[in-house]
Amino acid sequence: MVGKAIVNAREEILRRLGDAPADAAAYAALPRPYLRRHHDGDVVALFAERAADYRAEVRRIAAADLPGxxxxxxxxxxxPDGLPEAWTAEVDVVRDDPPVSVAELDALDGVITGCAAAIAETGTVVLDHGPGQGRRALTLVPDHHVVVVEAARISADVPEAIEGLSPERPLTFISGPSATSDIELSRVEGVHGPRRLTIVITDAPQEQSR
Incomplete structure (x- = not known):
């Protein structure tokens, strides 16, 4: 009887997963009584501080200075496709159209992307691999990832950031360069992804959107 109940529960879950995509309005209407943010101060400064704690190289600049x-x-x-050409006007870039092979990616010096969101509390950059962010191989194979974070995309906390992301898109959360430690806690960077992570925060004049 127990086994049968487990099978039925499994079938029910699989049935629900096979249903049509969740209604966007229904998803937005889900109750979220938890605290959405713990910080009401300068979330841009907090994000820069926390990202640097994770050994990312952080620069905070005016939007007009980005190309330089x-x-x-x-x-x-x-x-990646969709990255504003004005951003890379002074950079030797290879456009990922047609897609660059893994061998070619490994031979390049790095990748430049935008992001979908950033989280001040955790110093995390979030990619949903939309325009300007590219496929996952672009941010895993090259040794240096340069990500442009517009100030308007920085949320104070995880719940606030998640609320603005689509559950139907693949999400990648990046906190610092790729790193791991052995049993003696010797830190090694670049094992599973880029050895260097550079975050360029553009203090755009528009009001923060979330």
Missing amino acids: VLGELRGRYVA
Whole structure:
């Protein structure tokens, strides 16, 4: 009887997963009584501080200075489809159209992307792999990931950020460069992804959207 109940529960879950995508209005209407944010101060400054704690290289600049700052990069970088061309006007870039092979990605110096969101509390960048962010291989294979974070995309806490993301898109959360530790706690970076993570925060004049 117990086994039968487990099978029925499994079948019910699989049936629900096979249903049509969740209604966006119904998803937005879900009750969220928990505290959405714990910080009401300068979330941009908090994000910069927490990201640096994770050993990311953080720069905070004016939006107008972005092309010049990215122009300081040395080497060839891949740019995903949808990344504004004005951002990389002074960079030697390879566009991922047609898709660059894994071998070619490994030979490049890095990748430049935008992001879907950023979380101040955890110093995390979130990619949903939409325009300007590219497929996952772009941010896993090259040794250097440069991500542009517009100030308006920074949320104070995880719940606030998640609320603004689509549950139907693949999400990648990045907190610092790829790193792991052995049993003696010797830190090694670059094992599962980029050895370097550079976050360029653009203090755009528009009011923060969330």
